[in-house]
Amino acid sequence: GAGVSQSxxxxxxxxGQxxxxxxxxxxxxxxxxxYQQALGQGPEFLTYFQNxxxxxxxxLPSDRFFAERPEGSVSTLKIQRTQQEDSAVYLCASSRNRGLMNTEAFFGQGTRLTVV
Amino acid sequence: SQQGEEDPQALSIQEGENATMNCSYKTSINNLQWYRQNSGRGLVHLILIRSNEREKHSGRLRVTLDTSKKSSSLLITASRAADTASYFCVNAGKSTFGDGTTLTVKP
Known part of the structure; x- marks a missing residue:
């Protein structure tokens, strides 16, 4: 696709869900x-995949958080037994090369998670 | 918690004025990037400055880097209302963001 897509x-x-x-x-x-971004704050790094x-x-803030990228393309971030403090925008980014040392990151629009 | 600290936290200026924001880290800085975030376009990369560079320009943006002081500054000249956004620095070696500066440019 043209950009990073999140859903x-x-x-x-x-x-608890x-x-x-x-x-x-x-x-x-x-x-x-x-990344996890709370309201009014900068994005907090969660995890990084290379392929x-x-x-x-x-x-990752606790063992309730788990991420995978099994085929080196699509990634899933799973949160088990959600708590209210997990409410945030979750941002995904990708870059062409390894890390961010010499290449920019392209961000998705994010998933806004609200735990009630 | 963030490793980077931006200063000021918020800045309000008139259109046409210059805006300067600063970023400092407790840890060493390798390469450093600046990003802009607004509600319309999300997080967008602005500029990358390498650890062996002291200054870099891109259009109306000027970035400086002082690795000995572990700090960087972003200058936006001739600001426009469309520059209203939050600006973040990123320590490229650690992929960590600062807390951001919220810039408001009044028309």
Whole structure:
């Protein structure tokens, strides 16, 4: 596609429910990032994939968060047993090369998750 | 928590004025990127400055980088109402964002 696509755009979940957020990166992009953005704050790094390998998951806030990119393209961020503090916009980004050292990241529009 | 700190947190100027925002990190900076975020277009890359560069220009944007002070600045000249957005620096080596500066340009 022309850009990074995320779905759904909006998700309302009841506390305790599991959710799955999808990211379709730009075709051929090696790197994929997930960020969490609370209202009025900057994006917080969650995890990084280089192709199918999850090289950094240091930002995942708890073991309720899990991300995968099994074929090195589409990625899914799963949150189990959602809590109210998980309410945020989840942003996905992809870049052409490894990491962000020499290449820009292209961001999707995000998924706004509200846990009630 | 963020590793980068932007200053000021908020800035309000008149159209045509220049806007300067700063970014500092506690950790070392490799390459650094600046992004803009507004409600219409989401997060968009503005400019990348490498650790061996001190200054870089792109249109109305001027970015400086001081690796010894672990800081960077973004200057927007001749601002326009369309520049109203939040601006973030990103430590490229760690993929971490600062807290952002919210810029409002009044027509």
């Amino acid at each position: 759904p755009r909006y998700k309302v979940a009841k506390r 599991d959710v799955a957020l999808r990211c379709d990166p730009i075709s051929g992009h090696v790197s994929l990032f997930w 199918e390998a999850q090289l950094d998951k240091s930002g």
